[in-house]
Amino acid sequence: MKNLVVTDKDISTQHFINSVVVNLNNIHYSSCTGGLECLRCEGACYFHDDMSLISRWMNDCQLIIYVTRVKYGCFDIPFKKMLERLVVNREPYYTMVEGETCHLGISQLKKKLLVIGYGEILDDEKEIFKDLLDDSTLGFSYSSVDTYFCEESELEEVLCTFGGVDHV
Amino acid sequence: MSKVLLLSSGLKHTQEFTDPFLRRLEVYLSSYLDCVDVRNILTFDERTFFEYDKVVFLFMTAMDCIPSSTLEIFQKLEKQNVNKVDIYALIACDEYETEKCDVSEKILQKWCEKKDYRFKGSLKIGSTLIIMKSTSKYIVSNYIKKFAQAIMNNQEAHLRVTVLTEKRFLKRANKYWYKQVKKTKKEKAKDEK
Numbered sequence: 001m002k003n004l005v006v007t008d009k010d011i012s013t014q015h016f017i018n019s020v021v022v023n024l025n026n027i028h029y030s031s032c033t034g035g036l037e038c039l040r041c042e043g044a045c046y047f048h049d050d051m052s053l054i055s056r057w058m059n060d061c062q063l064i065i066y067v068t069r070v071k072y073g074c075f076d077i078p079f080k081k082m083l084e085r086l087v088v089n090r091e092p093y094y095t096m097v098e099g100e101t102c103h104l105g106i107s108q109l110k111k112k113l114l115v116i117g118y119g120e121i122l123d124d125e126k127e128i129f130k131d132l133l134d135d136s137t138l139g140f141s142y143s144s145v146d147t148y149f150c151e152e153s154e155l156e157e158v159l160c161t162f163g164g165v166d167h168v
Numbered sequence: 169m170s171k172v173l174l175l176s177s178g179l180k181h182t183q184e185f186t187d188p189f190l191r192r193l194e195v196y197l198s199s200y201l202d203c204v205d206v207r208n209i210l211t212f213d214e215r216t217f218f219e220y221d222k223v224v225f226l227f228m229t230a231m232d233c234i235p236s237s238t239l240e241i242f243q244k245l246e247k248q249n250v251n252k253v254d255i256y257a258l259i260a261c262d263e264y265e266t267e268k269c270d271v272s273e274k275i276l277q278k279w280c281e282k283k284d285y286r287f288k289g290s291l292k293i294g295s296t297l298i299i300m301k302s303t304s305k306y307i308v309s310n311y312i313k314k315f316a317q318a319i320m321n322n323q324e325a326h327l328r329v330t331v332l333t334e335k336r337f338l339k340r341a342n343k344y345w346y347k348q349v350k351k352t353k354k355e356k357a358k359d360e361k
Contacts (some may be wrong), residue, residue, distance in 0.1 A: 031237075034179030034230055040352040041344070073271075074277040077243065080236040085177070088229060092345040094263065094338055101264040101337065128274045135232040135271055 004057050005086070007067035008079045009155065010120070015163030022054055024078045029054075032084035039092035043106060052084040059089055063114070067159070070117035073128025082163035083136075090139070098137055105140035106145070113137065113145045116162065118155045170221035172197055172319065176208040177238040178227035183208060186228050186260050188300045192309055193224070193258065196316035209237045216234040218251035222288075222319060225276065228260040228296055234272040237280065242279050255280050256319055257290040258312075263335040266292040266328035288323075291315040294330030298340050304331045 003019035005011075013021045027050040038045045045052065058064065069076035073153060075083060090103040097104075126149055137145050150158045174197075176183050176190055183190075190206065197204045205220070207213075215281060217223065227235055241244035257276055259269040269292040280287035293299065299308055311329040331337045 021315070031242060032179060032230065034228070034235065035181030035184075037181075040348045041356075042349070044259060071239075072242070072275050072282065074239065077236050077239050080233070080239060084230045086238055092349060093342050094345075096334075100267075101334065101341075122294040125278060128278065131274070132233050132271045135219045135268065136231075 002061060003065070004054075004061045005065040005067065006054075006079075006082065007080060008069060009067060010074060011067060015159045016065070017045070019063070020057065022157040024082055027051075027054070029082060031081050032087060035068055036085070036087070036092075038088045039090065043088045045085070045088045047085075051082065054082075055086055055088050058086060059105075059109065061111065062109070062113045065162070066113070066115045067155070068115065068117055069119045070121045070125065070129055071119060071151075073121075073125035074132060076119075095139065100138060102139040108141050110141050110143045113142050114162070115145070115147045116155070116158060117147065117149045118152045118158075120151070121149050169205040170201065171219065171224045172201055172205070172222040173217070174204065174206045174226060175212060175223055175241070176206070176226045177235070177241050179230055179235045179237050180209065180210075182228040182235070183361060184229065185262075185296050186258070188228050189258055189260065189264075189308070190226050192312045193226075193316055196313050197319065200257055200316075200320050209241070210322075212241065214241070214248055217248060218253065220253060222254040222256065224256040224258060224319065226258040226260075227272075228262070229269060229272050230283060232261075232268060232271065234275045238276075245283070247254075252284075252286065254286045254288050254322070256288050256325065258293070258315065259290055260293040262294040262295070262297050262341075264294050264334050264341075266294040266330050268294070269328075289318070289325035290327070291325060292328040294328070295337050295341065298337070298344050299331055301329055301344075302340065304329075 005016045005019045008024045025165045029049050030047045030053040068079040094101045095104050261268040273290050277287045
């Protein structure tokens with residue numbers, strides 16, 4: 001597994017020929033219940049669905065691309081639900097990183113994260129979203145986290161631009 | 169007399185972590201107000217949202233951010249008529265730093281701004297998994313009381329509380345998880361036998 005693209009919108013797979021493209025509209029996954037049972041069971045989630053495989057892929061790949069609608073400075077609901085299931089990829093114990101307490105990710109493989117946020121996004125919402133990414137990537141071994149925002153109508157064009165980024 | 173809704177909007181099973189806060193807040197508010205209603209994501213009816221003067225969202229952050237269950241409530245309310253409601257939030261996180269609740273508050277604030285609700289502030293609680301098992305629970309109760317008073321008096325609230333020191337947090341919280349993992353392993357081994 002080299003690269004992974006996760007999208008909440010139907011996109012052309014031709015842009016990312018070296019990646020596995022996961023369209024959240026085409027997979028089945030339950031909502032996380034937040035009981036943290038998975039942290040007690042060393043990463044074994046109660047639900048056995050498509051997320052069982054995707055959360056493993058997330059650990060193993062070197063480049064992750066998120067294509068998500070941004071609303072109120074946050075991921076939209078389907079994407080947020082998917083991210084909540086990734087709690088299985090965290091250690092239960094707390095560690096200090098950059099002067100803050102956090103859970104370390106179980107995979108220490110260095111990886112890159114590119115987030116393409118689309119929708120009608122105001123400047124302050126972009127800032128909130130970047131803060132959110134800063135918080136949620138702490139403890140995970142990302143060598144870079146990049147964010148790009150665009151209107152929904154521009155998304156196809158933007159994906160054409162970023163298409164091929166997974167060849168590197 | 170104002171009507172207050174305490175809306176436990178966290179993920180289904182995180183509500184057990186925020187329940188001690190909810191119960192205390194309910195007790196403090198009920199001693200002064202006649203109408204304090206408590207709902208969760210399963211019992212919440214969006215059609216009744218605008219019958220309240222004040223709504224308090226209570227949730228624990230999920231993956232360092234506002235939980236999807238709260239976003240779903242926002243979505244349900246999009247279809248409802250707009251009315252002036254005061255919004256407060258009690259946000260809890262499992263890490264030591266209450267700053268981990270800041271992004272969730274900003275998102276809630278942004279939603280209020282867009283929907284023309286008045287955001288009146290929050291109480292942020294850190295170290296949620298262990299704080300009510302330590303002596304800090306008395307301090308937390310005090311903060312919840314202050315928060316309840318702000319709600320009753322229509323005042324803004326910007327409160328935050330966590331366990332006393334970072335060192336103590338790391339020791340106690342890691343011990344908590346160590347015990348939880350050990351207990352689960354034991355139970356599993358018992359089931360296998």
